Amino acid sequence: MAKESFDKEIQFLRMLVLTSGAYSRQQFADRLGISVHTFDKTLRKLKEIVNSMYQQLPEEQGKEFAEMIRFNYYDSTDPMLLFLFRAKSLKESESHRFSLVLAALHEKPLTAMELLDVCCNDPASNSTLFPDEKTIRSDLKYLEEVGVIKRVPGPRPSRYRIQNELVQALSEDELLDLYDFVDVMANTQVPSVQGYLLRDGLKKNVARSYADPEASKQAMEPFLYKYHYHSRILDEAHLFTLLAAIRNRRKVSFIYFSPKSDKSYASKNTNPLFERETEGSTHTTLPVKVIYDHQYGRWYLLSHSREGIRKYRLEGMTQIGEEGEPISEAFYQERLRTLEAQIQYSWLIDTGQPVTVRVRFFNPGDTGPNFIRERVLLQGQWGQIVEEEEESFIYEILVNGITEIRPWLRSFGSSCEILAPNQLRREMIAEWKEIAAYYASI
Template sequence: MARESFDKEIQFLRMLALTSGAYNRQQYAERLGISVHTFDKTIKRLKEVVSAVHQQLPEDKGKEFAQTMRYSYMDSSDPMLLFLFRAKSLKESESQRLSLLLAAMQDKALTAMELLDLCCGSMPADLSLPDEKTIRGDLKYLEQVGVIKKETGARPFRYRIHNEMVRELSHEELLDLYDFVDMMASTQVPSVQGYLLRDGLKKHMARQQEADRSAAPFLYKYNYYSRILDEAHLFTLLGSIRQRRMVSFLYFSPKKDTSYASKNTNPLFERETEGMQETMLPIKVIYDHQYGRWYLLGHHPGGAIRKYRIEGLTQITLGNEVAAELFETRKLELEQRIQHSWLIDTGKPVKVRVRFFHPGLGIPDFVRERVLLQGQWGEIVEEEENSFVYEIEVNGTIEIKPWIRSFGSSCEVLAPEKLRQEMIAEWKEIRAYYESI
């Protein structure tokens, strides 16, 4: 599947999840920068994916896709947006071919030529037949990801399924492993590989005809849907950082009304897009736990530091490799600029002082525990019977403000004065909302 199509569906699903079907067809198309006809084709394709991957969804054909996602959300512990990775991680021919290879190696070890003969005799007629180079590439890929194992011995080498771990585990151990993978995939980042591993364990237990205890005993729900969708670009960007390669992409700022634009291959239908064509040297990827967002940080060819929300990146292409000395220089410069960033702010450093209040006698001091856990490099500089003073130097106050605000009446900003006045104004505004009741 073309990368452009993947970008389009990522942006489509993000809007669908965040708006819960509040837009009509025309509004969705305008927001995506596509025609209503293209929008309808996208919905048709996604419905096909849903029906193939999530057989438990309602079969009401007249129900809109947005309603299908919204109403089935609590019926499954699966993140509803994960099916995109299952359906589009491989081309159809690759999916068919790998499935045949894995099924053949399930019972015995085979050589590359034996697997080639098997594929050529079993591939559907409408798909192209692989050659020896393709099969060897598939085997190398499957070996790298740990799915198969090369047996020791003389050439020609034989390959077999590498599943000794799950085969040697008891039923109770498999359940414990499944629960652990489920919990970690739902609470840690990145998550997509964990969910795919969880699904693999579930299928293995089903093949073993175990009791239906493999169903998830807990329902871990995502608060931030974009987190999974943005992982589609995550490993491409991490790979470019490891290889010190430039990247180019079409970027849509979250402040813009449009979040996607199709490629115009026909010059008669070229049009202006609201996206910005950007080129940069990626240095660092940062995840914001508070809002569930990924950020890409790096350097513009002119030398300036650039920061992008990964959810706005589309049509990513890799460029030329830069010298190791230049990359290390840019990396050191960036690290120095964000040394005192609460997240990614590169503004002027400012000292923030906040007084936190203990919850009261006989109540565990959860306020102090949370400050020590989440306060990063800040320190408690004063201790009193009913409160303590926390101090930290950060680049600007914009990023730390939501964290301070989340403590509600359990804290008071002491400095800087500008931040104190901003907090006062915000709490007065909140108070005004309730005065009429």
Template sequence: MAKESFDKEIQFLRMLVLTSGAYNRQQYADRLGISIHTFDKTIKRLKEVVNSVYQQLPEDKGKEFAETIRYSYLDSSEPMLLFLFRAKSLKESESQRLSLLLAAMHEKSFTAMELLDLCCSSMPEELSLPDEKTIRGDLKYLEQVGVIKKESGTRPFRYRIYNDLVKQLSRDELLDLYDFVDVMANTQIPSVQGYLLRDGVKKYMNRNQVDYGSVEPFLYKYHYYSRILDEAHLFTLLAAIRKRLTVSFLYFSPKKETSYTSKNTNPLFERDTEGQQETLLPLKVVYDHQYGRWYLLGHHARYGIKKYRMEGLTQISEEEAAPEALFESKKDELEQRIKHSWLIDTGKPVLVRVRFFHPGPHIPSFVMERVLLQGQWGTILEESEESFIYEIEVNGTIEIKPWIRSFGSSCEVLAPMKLRQELIEEWKEIKSYYESF
């Protein structure tokens, strides 16, 4: 994953796609909490990324950044926003350095000092030369992400490219691997690392002249942009949970007009931010399949159990580790609080009873199949030729209501009466939209 944060680019891309380019420069800058100058620098940076990743685009299709996004999205078998992860938000000197290291280790193994000498002799004059600490840091990073491998033996250790798997595969096995990774990356959660693996396999096949056909065997239409973007934070938070580390971040609620603010290092230009600075002991990450959203659940020292939409997290940093006993007790408390949550609701338990109707005689009941598949721990109490009754105890009705509503006229809420009345009012409102003028 990325070596540096790119919160600003993430929020920029989210707004760009969701608003379809409806904002002007000033509106974008205001929404992001940055200046016009910073906005223009971000646009320039993202254009460079697009040009480097999608060089195959026709020239007339790449004039405007927003147009490039829309054009490629329609004709691509992958989510366009993935290019941000490919860019890795590395500084130019880091990009040059890592490229030199990987190119050298592709042929044979090297020690850290040999790679230092190679970098110093090959780096462009305008870039600063690395020292031994920098090179060892780069090697540690590349080893952590699985790109290189430290060979066994005595010091000084030697490093080489770690591509043993693909080198041992035949042409047909490579094609099968590519197709498998393609399917899994487009259908499983999380998926960014799968896309990066798929691209790595494709590049290896291209370098070795393996023909995988002019037409991709699978084509996907991607819908949940935030899911891909929020995976930038996912592995940072999962690592913090494993290490029992508290995290600090600036949070922007989805209800706020501003979704980002720049870090002001000059005290003359300090300004109030609409974000909320938070410190949290992360306990669990939850994905909402219905809306394609990630949620962070954790313990707040002042407010207890708190929930955050991951799209609002920026400037995440790790703090001190929590005692194991405290972490386990708060984790048990959270599990008890969300034991009957349809998703993450921690409200009071309520019994929901719904009558679902079969589609008709001699027709397979797709309604029953869907309820059995998606109904979680709910149970079917009774069944007749016309309908069946489904019952479940959940923490509140807010999260389960969209699921029930999605069945339309194929279901009727029997209890609680409050939920039944809410749906009656909603369907009356929908009916009014279709009344004749």
């Protein structure tokens, strides 16, 4: 299917959320690397996408674009940046054709030629855009691949039907239990976008089983979420392009804006009269592994280039595309083994020299559950508790460098004392002194 590139819109939304409207139009455009005219045009496009999502609602329930960006737990139970993954990733003609095909298959199984007749006989369709048999068969193949429809066993020509046995076979209570489970998992597991889309589909089916819309709303909202890692959802637009390149063993090329860059996007130079130098740098590399950082909600690409192992944050990657012929399986496996050997002791993606970190954790003073110990065992990866006393225990882990583990250790506050290495101990002492100085005047 024809997919749009949402690079600009992704960076636009990321900045809009992070700045909470603090930038003027000119500042916003400068930070992105686009003109004010492009800023206005992009904002209009996003408003159109939002309006297309909520056009079926009564006017008083419609959502304005600005309301989707308010930092209020009860105003945005849905993940607000998800709409880029919905219907607007297809051309308008494709969306209309899919609607006709699915509506027809909902009534009874049909062949490709019967579906072609349905599309061509639709009075709302433009006669100049009537599909041909090849287009219909391509649509059916796509819908079958994504699990929306299913072939009916029998002789040729093949007949297709809607694949909705799951929701049809469940009782009202079972459907609601499934919705609650998907709702929780979509907000807590990785990756998230498919879970949100599944949740939306289940929500519509649950709503149909209730005569009173208010009752269905109350039944479906026992939990209210405010998801803080918008980048995780946005970066999934790039994630599947990279996973496909890894699966196909092909290099990718992209324009990269590092976290320290003054800009996060640059408009494409399609008009030579307004051509200007791109701020981002162009990279071509062989993707080997994608890693997710739970602590900060970030995706990382680890790849192989002539310089060796390279690391990129997905939020800085734009205009990604596969390039060249697939490399050999043997070459790729060798690069994968090399990478895994280098990150064997990485807390996340650090490829520095291994160092043993030794930490004393202090048990809580009360007689309740030892939540400090439980958290260390849960989050401490391959580290081990090597000594235990009544008041404390000592934890050891071999990690590549001390940079990535430091935020985790710091989060324990006074319940944690660094014993080794000395460099990490000195750095933590300096950090806590700096924090204490902030409160010295109070």
